[in-house]
Amino acid sequence: MLKQVISRQTLHSRLCVTLYTTYIITQIRSRSSTFDSVPLPTLSGQQPSTKTPKGLKGKKNENPNKISRPPCQPVLDRFDEQYGRELGHVWPSARSVLLDPDSWQYGVMLNRFATLNDITNLLQSKGFSSFLPQTHSPILPKTCSPAITLPKQQGRGEDAAETQSKTVSTVTPDAHGTVQNPQAILGASPRRPLTDTLAISSSSHLSNFTSSFLSSSSLPSSSSLLSSCPSSNISSCPTISSPPSSTFSSSATTSSSLSLSPSSSLSAPSSTSTSPSSSLPISSPSPSLLQCFLHPQPVRFPSQVHWRGVLKQYYLLNAASLLPVLALQLIDGEKVLDLCSAPGGKALAIMQTANPALLCCNESDPHRKEWLVQTLESFLPWSLSKRVILSNQDGRVFGLSEAGMYDKVLVDAPCSNDRSWLYSSNRQQGELRLKERASLPELQVQLLRSALSAVRPGGVVVYSTCTLSTDENAEVVGAVLESCPEAVLDDLWEELAVPLWAHFTFIQPHLHGGRCGLLVVPTPGRTWGPMYLCRIRRRG
Numbered sequence: 001m002l003k004q005v006i007s008r009q010t011l012h013s014r015l016c017v018t019l020y021t022t023y024i025i026t027q028i029r030s031r032s033s034t035f036d037s038v039p040l041p042t043l044s045g046q047q048p049s050t051k052t053p054k055g056l057k058g059k060k061n062e063n064p065n066k067i068s069r070p071p072c073q074p075v076l077d078r079f080d081e082q083y084g085r086e087l088g089h090v091w092p093s094a095r096s097v098l099l100d101p102d103s104w105q106y107g108v109m110l111n112r113f114a115t116l117n118d119i120t121n122l123l124q125s126k127g128f129s130s131f132l133p134q135t136h137s138p139i140l141p142k143t144c145s146p147a148i149t150l151p152k153q154q155g156r157g158e159d160a161a162e163t164q165s166k167t168v169s170t171v172t173p174d175a176h177g178t179v180q181n182p183q184a185i186l187g188a189s190p191r192r193p194l195t196d197t198l199a200i201s202s203s204s205h206l207s208n209f210t211s212s213f214l215s216s217s218s219l220p221s222s223s224s225l226l227s228s229c230p231s232s233n234i235s236s237c238p239t240i241s242s243p244p245s246s247t248f249s250s251s252a253t254t255s256s257s258l259s260l261s262p263s264s265s266l267s268a269p270s271s272t273s274t275s276p277s278s279s280l281p282i283s284s285p286s287p288s289l290l291q292c293f294l295h296p297q298p299v300r301f302p303s304q305v306h307w308r309g310v311l312k313q314y315y316l317l318n319a320a321s322l323l324p325v326l327a328l329q330l331i332d333g334e335k336v337l338d339l340c341s342a343p344g345g346k347a348l349a350i351m352q353t354a355n356p357a358l359l360c361c362n363e364s365d366p367h368r369k370e371w372l373v374q375t376l377e378s379f380l381p382w383s384l385s386k387r388v389i390l391s392n393q394d395g396r397v398f399g400l401s402e403a404g405m406y407d408k409v410l411v412d413a414p415c416s417n418d419r420s421w422l423y424s425s426n427r428q429q430g431e432l433r434l435k436e437r438a439s440l441p442e443l444q445v446q447l448l449r450s451a452l453s454a455v456r457p458g459g460v461v462v463y464s465t466c467t468l469s470t471d472e473n474a475e476v477v478g479a480v481l482e483s484c485p486e487a488v489l490d491d492l493w494e495e496l497a498v499p500l501w502a503h504f505t506f507i508q509p510h511l512h513g514g515r516c517g518l519l520v521v522p523t524p525g526r527t528w529g530p531m532y533l534c535r536i537r538r539r540g
């Protein structure tokens, strides 16, 4: 009887996958030259400024979600004043990209937990190529099972994504720390956009995966899952002060962790320290399971709708959003905290990159947490729910409740999202955002201190934003370093900027005469960013 049920389910699941893949490919083929357009992908952390993508449902030759409104003048004026001063000659280039949504490029991050063969071939046939070297490690951790209702994992990513190493012999930054790509900086032969942009399709449907785990009220909190870990704090880093009210944190007092899974099968915490950046090859970032396909032109790939029981094959994003995840230098078996996690793009990238023993996705805003849940359940198999847990604490206090418990922490901080703010829905919204902008650095400093408290001695914290603003980038890092003698800044230039300079325009911000992280500035032809990232190591 049981066998019959299983085999019926198996047949049904296979049929679903086949139909779904066929449908996607048919749609893509028929629309290959006229892909839909939708707003900036969601890794920037703000709701896209235009409507939810219709993905494949849009009519041919239409751009249903194209950003049609003009940029918000007060925001543009402020950017002109501030970024003109801070970025000098690079600002006009960045400005021209930000003001031309048709030129924006989008990366296609593959989901190694889904069936990928056809999509990968299709991407390659359309001129996309993978920009990260791939490791040949097994795709799934041993304890993982395939997709929720799929009886068999078909054609996983190991034979799907191409390996592409980038070799750079000499790269010389100019006085501003920018690696000059004359074509990009001078805007020579700008590529004609075929279409514009795309965002993830945020499914309103919740599968069994989510609902069954969300109802597990007796499950342990992330805190108890981690109770075997050391709990030292950084005494010199006051993690908590009275949190100021923030535009971005509508739920600043929630503190209980929401666990999606039981803890019984968690593997032992890793005690391995991360490799220092100097041990990495200069010619390419360390090989990873993570695969992201880019196109030299701003061609968009259609978004996928969520089908119950079938994992999405890819996630569309601003490729610069992967850099903070690469900077984490993830290795299997680590405990990782994504302190500001919704809508979950970087959490997904983390799970594509390595097999952590635990990934805690924290998001204080209850609405955005729901969005995070939808993202995770659309991309990750059920078996991973034992390793990927949710928490809805205020990130500013997280470091106190789970002090020293993580190997790696990502702080993808709430910030003035330059792209999104520039297309504020009206003048009033733009002005309000600019007014509230002043409170962001304090919030960011508190989040970063909390992260440093949550990481174990010897572990690392990566801080990132999607703004060009120095106040929210190097200044925040500087303020935290000043008050945390246990924190040491890593240099990411050779590790990330040198090998990836062909894809991104990097600037190296300086603070008190020293280098302080990397800034990805959108320039014509390489429209990725804005994205700031820096890595801080807690002394062991």
Ligand SMILES: C[S@@+](CC[C@H](N)C(=O)[O-])C[C@H]1O[C@@H](n2cnc3c(N)ncnc32)[C@H](O)[C@@H]1O
Binding pocket: 042, 043, 044, 045, 046, 246, 248, 249, 252, 339, 340, 341, 342, 343, 344, 345, 346, 347, 362, 363, 364, 365, 368, 393, 394, 395, 396, 412, 413, 414, 415
């Ligand atoms: C830039 S977004 C994160 C984007 C996400 N990392 C991704 O890649 O999809 C910043 C997130 O931080 C959340 N946030 C704001 N204040 C917070 C706080 N005090 N604690 C935790 N999260 C917070 C926001 O609601 C927002 O979802």
